[in-house]
Amino acid sequence: MTDYLVPDHVRVRQEDFGLLFYDTRSTRLTFVRSGDRLVPPPFVGDHRTLRAAGAAPDAALSRVLTGLVEKGLLLALPAE
Amino acid sequence: MPSRLSDTPPQRLSTSPLRAPVNVTWEITEACNLDCAHCLSAELRAERRGELDFEQCRALLDELARMQVFQVNFGGGEPFLRHDFLDILRYAHRLGITTCVSTNGTVLNDGLVDDLLAIGAEHPAAPVYLQVSLDGAKPETNDAIRGAGTFGRILRGVELLARRQYPDFSLNMVVTRLNAAEVGEFDRLARSYGAKTRLSRFRPSGGGCHTWDDYRLTREQLAELSAFLGDHTEILTGDSFFSLTPDSRRNLGLNMCGAAKMTCAVAPDGSVYPCAFLADPAFLSGNVIGESLWDIFKTSPIFKRFRDLEVASCKGCDRFSICHGGCPAVGYFLTESMGLPDPECLRAVEAGAGGREAAAPTKEGV
Numbered sequence: 001m002t003d004y005l006v007p008d009h010v011r012v013r014q015e016d017f018g019l020l021f022y023d024t025r026s027t028r029l030t031f032v033r034s035g036d037r038l039v040p041p042p043f044v045g046d047h048r049t050l051r052a053a054g055a056a057p058d059a060a061l062s063r064v065l066t067g068l069v070e071k072g073l074l075l076a077l078p079a080e
Numbered sequence: 081m082p083s084r085l086s087d088t089p090p091q092r093l094s095t096s097p098l099r100a101p102v103n104v105t106w107e108i109t110e111a112c113n114l115d116c117a118h119c120l121s122a123e124l125r126a127e128r129r130g131e132l133d134f135e136q137c138r139a140l141l142d143e144l145a146r147m148q149v150f151q152v153n154f155g156g157g158e159p160f161l162r163h164d165f166l167d168i169l170r171y172a173h174r175l176g177i178t179t180c181v182s183t184n185g186t187v188l189n190d191g192l193v194d195d196l197l198a199i200g201a202e203h204p205a206a207p208v209y210l211q212v213s214l215d216g217a218k219p220e221t222n223d224a225i226r227g228a229g230t231f232g233r234i235l236r237g238v239e240l241l242a243r244r245q246y247p248d249f250s251l252n253m254v255v256t257r258l259n260a261a262e263v264g265e266f267d268r269l270a271r272s273y274g275a276k277t278r279l280s281r282f283r284p285s286g287g288g289c290h291t292w293d294d295y296r297l298t299r300e301q302l303a304e305l306s307a308f309l310g311d312h313t314e315i316l317t318g319d320s321f322f323s324l325t326p327d328s329r330r331n332l333g334l335n336m337c338g339a340a341k342m343t344c345a346v347a348p349d350g351s352v353y354p355c356a357f358l359a360d361p362a363f364l365s366g367n368v369i370g371e372s373l374w375d376i377f378k379t380s381p382i383f384k385r386f387r388d389l390e391v392a393s394c395k396g397c398d399r400f401s402i403c404h405g406g407c408p409a410v411g412y413f414l415t416e417s418m419g420l421p422d423p424e425c426l427r428a429v430e431a432g433a434g435g436r437e438a439a440a441p442t443k444e445g446v
Contacts, residue, residue, distance in 0.1 A: 008205035044176030
């Protein structure tokens with residue numbers, strides 16, 4: 001199981017379709033159709049963990065999370 | 081603002097409104113020390129409707145933070161002429177909001193740059209982007225638009241930013257018939273200062289209504305600009321040329337008008353419009369004094385009208401998916417009608433319509 005952190009330079013908010021990411025360093029947006037399966041952390045503040053709602057992410061959602069890590073919009077941390 | 085779509089087809093955006101704007105353009109002051117011929121805010125400034133006071137500004141920023149608006153684009157007037165602007169800027173960054181300040185560059189000095197660098201250092205996760213307006217690569221070109229002697233004054237500000245190694249600034253040119261031939265030279269000039277190049281579209285709104293016939297691009301210039309932007313995908317456009325740009329820029333920005341969907345605009349007196357280019361009485365949607373911007377965004381009939389707007393006559397076009405009919409503001413201010421195709425779209429240009437030589441009716445002529 002992996003934990004995902006939202007880096008300081010990234011903002012993320014919930015939309016009807018899922019999550020909307022904004023990278024403050026590039027001002028680029030990334031739309032992720034995740035519905036309500038991913039719960040973003042508060043807009044700002046020290047708590048930066050993105051969590052999956054309910055059960056552990058399925059294969060499709062895991063691929064989305066991996067893609068977000070590759071784009072630098074999430075940091076993957078081994079769960080303690 | 082550049083945007084990149086992931087996992088969601090572009091057309092989904094137009095049918096699924098966001099809960100809040102991604103960015104808000106906020107004309108923070110009427111004050112300005114220049115009198116540019118194409119000023120978007122000229123008519124609003126002439127009306128002298130007043131400005132929000134500091135507490136009202138702070139309340140609006142609190143609401144923008146609650147709405148989770150990512151970025152505020154401050155304009156004016158000249159924002160740095162407002163005496164409490166730096167306090168407003170500091171407060172925005174304290175709330176985690178990224179900002180971009182559009183300035184004419186003439187009031188930049190060492191002390192001001194010190195302050196801006198300090199805000200950026202204190203809030204590295206939310207940069208203060210600076211966008212300096214310059215309307216040509218040559219003094220005579222810029223000065224014909226922005227006023228005598230302004231080229232040198234603006235470049236002194238730009239040189240200061242370069243010398244102080246300001247990390248995030250761009251030079252912005254509104255592309256008109258007067259300066260279109262200089263876009264390449266302008267790009268090289270910006271690079272020489274370590275700045276990004278940003279090209280913006282000239283629209284017949286605000287003061288642009290009065291200079292449209294003289295400043296609008298010719299068909300040939302529109303075609304050349306389209307090709308130039310296609311060859312220079314690193315150049316920023318503020319998403320303003322989606323009706324014109326080729327496929328090479330398809331994934332670089334919005335593929336449709338973002339008014340009332342991705343963005344909205346607040347005038348100095350708190351009036352709210354779907355977009356800064358639609359700051360016209362016909363589109364006045366509310367005022368943040370006494371009204372919630374979030375409520376206006378969600379419930380304004382004018383905003384809903386923009387979200388539902390479809391340019392039906394463009395649906396059969398092969399570029400519809402990357403243009404969606406173009407900028408409604410251009411069509412509106414030329415014809416006083418909504419839902420008509422952008423007269424400067426690439427297909428119109430290729431077909432010999434659009435551009436200066438076309439017999440498009442002006443607002444005065446309708």
